[in-house]
Amino acid sequence: MATVRIIPCLDVKEGSVVKGIHFENLIQAGDPVEQAAFYSKEKADEIVFLDISATIEGRKTMVDVVKKVASAVFIPLTVGGGINSIGDIEDLLKAGADKISINTAAVKNPSLIKESTDKFGSQCIVIAIDGKKVGPEKWEVYIESGKTPTGKDVVEWAKKVEKLGAGEILLTSIDMDGTQKGYDIEMTRSVSKNISIPVIASGGAGTLDHLYKVIKEGGADAILLASLLHFRKYTISEIKQYLKDKGLDVRL
Amino acid sequence: MTGIVNYGVGNIYSVVSAVKKCGEESFIIEKPSDFLKADKIILPGVGAFGKGIQHLQESGIKTALFDIIKTGKPFLGICLGMQILFSYSEEGDCEGLNLIKGNVRKFVFQPFHKMKVPHMGWSIVKIIEPGKKLFNNIPDNMWFYFAHSYYVIPEESTVIAATTNYGYRFVSAVKMNNIVGVQFHPEKSGDCGLIFLKNFLEGRWLL
Numbered sequence: 117m118a119t120v121r122i123i124p125c126l127d128v129k130e131g132s133v134v135k136g137i138h139f140e141n142l143i144q145a146g147d148p149v150e151q152a153a154f155y156s157k158e159k160a161d162e163i164v165f166l167d168i169s170a171t172i173e174g175r176k177t178m179v180d181v182v183k184k185v186a187s188a189v190f191i192p193l194t195v196g197g198g199i200n201s202i203g204d205i206e207d208l209l210k211a212g213a214d215k216i217s218i219n220t221a222a223v224k225n226p227s228l229i230k231e232s233t234d235k236f237g238s239q240c241i242v243i244a245i246d247g248k249k250v251g252p253e254k255w256e257v258y259i260e261s262g263k264t265p266t267g268k269d270v271v272e273w274a275k276k277v278e279k280l281g282a283g284e285i286l287l288t289s290i291d292m293d294g295t296q297k298g299y300d301i302e303m304t305r306s307v308s309k310n311i312s313i314p315v316i317a318s319g320g321a322g323t324l325d326h327l328y329k330v331i332k333e334g335g336a337d338a339i340l341l342a343s344l345l346h347f348r349k350y351t352i353s354e355i356k357q358y359l360k361d362k363g364l365d366v367r368l
Numbered sequence: 369m370t371g372i373v374n375y376g377v378g379n380i381y382s383v384v385s386a387v388k389k390c391g392e393e394s395f396i397i398e399k400p401s402d403f404l405k406a407d408k409i410i411l412p413g414v415g416a417f418g419k420g421i422q423h424l425q426e427s428g429i430k431t432a433l434f435d436i437i438k439t440g441k442p443f444l445g446i447c448l449g450m451q452i453l454f455s456y457s458e459e460g461d462c463e464g465l466n467l468i469k470g471n472v473r474k475f476v477f478q479p480f481h482k483m484k485v486p487h488m489g490w491s492i493v494k495i496i497e498p499g500k501k502l503f504n505n506i507p508d509n510m511w512f513y514f515a516h517s518y519y520v521i522p523e524e525s526t527v528i529a530a531t532t533n534y535g536y537r538f539v540s541a542v543k544m545n546n547i548v549g550v551q552f553h554p555e556k557s558g559d560c561g562l563i564f565l566k567n568f569l570e571g572r573w574l575l
Binding site: 121186210211213234236240283284312337 | 479487511514515557562
C-alpha cells in the first residue's frame with residue numbers, strides 16, 4: 117500500500133514564502149529553500165508551492181525558486197498557481213518540479229489536461245478543484261482563487277479530468293477553508309468514490325481527528341496542510357503518529 | 369562523468385541535483401555522440417512509454433543507448449527509464465529495447481480493492497538477494513517514492529533486486545549484469561534514495 121501522504125503547502129509571492137512556517141529562529145523567514153528543507157527533515161511526504169505572485173516577473177522568479185529548492189530538497193515538489201500553458205509546465209518541470217497543479221486554466225481549456233498528460237505523463241499533472249456547496253450532495257466548481265463560479269458540478273468535473281488523463285485531484289472546500297472546523301467530508305467522499313486517481317484533501321483542518329476522518333470517511337489519499345503546520349499547532353510527526361495509532365499506514 | 373539522458377520529457381534537473389548531492393559530476397546526454405564522455409549512464413523517467421521510445425528513436429539515442437549498455441558501462445534506468453529496457457509495454461502497445469526480457473503491464477484493480485492508479489506516494493521496498501549490494505547501508509523495508517501506473521514483469525526471476533507491495537507484489541528494482549532499473553525515484557526518496565544513488569555511482573554492486 118502507498119502510505120497516507122502529508123503535504124505542506126507554502127504560498128510564494130514574488131519569490132518569497134509569504135505563508136509558511138512561523139519560526140523565530142529561521143535565518144530567513146521567507147526563504148523557500150529553508151522552509152522546504154525544514155519540512156523535508158520533518159518527513160513531509162511532498163511539498164507544494166503555490167505561486168500567488170501578481171506580476172509576470174513574480175511568476176518568472178518561481179522557476180528560480182523551484183531550481184534552488186530542487187537542488188537542496190529530495191522529495192517530490194508540486195508547483196501550482198497561474199499555470200496556463202504547456203510552456204509554463206515545461207519550464208517548471210525542467211527547473212525540477214515533479215508535478216504541476218492546474219486549476220483555472222484546466223476549466224477554461226480542458227484540452228490542456230490531455231495535452232500535458234500525453235506529453236509529460238499522468239503522474240505529473242494534478243488538477244486542483246475548488247468546490248462550494250450549492251445544495252444537498254451538490255458542489256459547484258469555482259475558479260480564479262475561488263472567486264468565480266463556473267456552473268460545473270464538482271463530481272462531474274472530477275470524473276472528466278480523470279478521463280482526460282489527470283494523475284491526481286487536489287480538492288479544496290471553499291466553505292471550510294480557513295475555518296479549522298473540519299473538512300467537507302461529503303464532498304471528498306463523493307469525489308473519491310467516483311474516480312480511481314488519488315485525491316488530496318484540503319481546507320478546514322483544525323484537529324487531528326479532522327485529518328483522520330477525511331481519510332477514513334472521505335476516502336482521501338493525501339492531505340494538504342498550511343496553517344495547521346505553519347503555526348506549529350501540530351508537527352508532521354505528531355500527525356503521522358496519530359494516524360498510525362488509528363491504524364493508517366504512514367511513513368514515519 | 370555520469371551522463372544523464374534527456375529524451376524530451378520530464379524532470380531531468382532533480383536527477384542532476386541528486387547526483388551532484390552524491391558528490392558526482394554529471395552532464396546531459398542529448399545526442400548519440402555525447403555518450404562517449406560518459407562512464408556511467410542514467411536514463412531518468414517521467415512520461416509516457418510511446419513518446420519516450422519515439423523520442424529516443426528520432427534522436428538516434430536509442431541505438432547509441434543499446435550499444436553503450438552492451439559495452440558494460442554501469443547503467444541506471446529510473447521508472448520509465450527502466451520500463452523502456454523491457455521487451456514490450458502495454459502502454460501505447462509498444463516494443464521496448466528488449467535488453468531485459470519481459471513485459472510492462474498496467475495496474476488493474478477492481479473497485480472493491482479501493483486501490484488508486486497511478487500508484488503515487490511512498491511504499492516499502494523489500495530487498496531481494498541480487499539487490500543486496502545496491503541497497504548497501506539501506507535497511508530492508510524502507511520507504512521510497514513511487515509515481516507510476518505500469519510495472520515490469522521480468523521473464524527471469526534472477527534479475528529481481530527488490531519488490532514492493534501495491535495491491536499485489538510487483539518488481540520495484542532489477543539488476544542484470546551492468547544494468548540496474550528501479551521503479552521508484554531515488555532522486556525523490558529523501559536520504560534512502562540518495563544512498564541508493566551513491567551506491568549505484570560507486571559501482572561496488574558490479575563486483
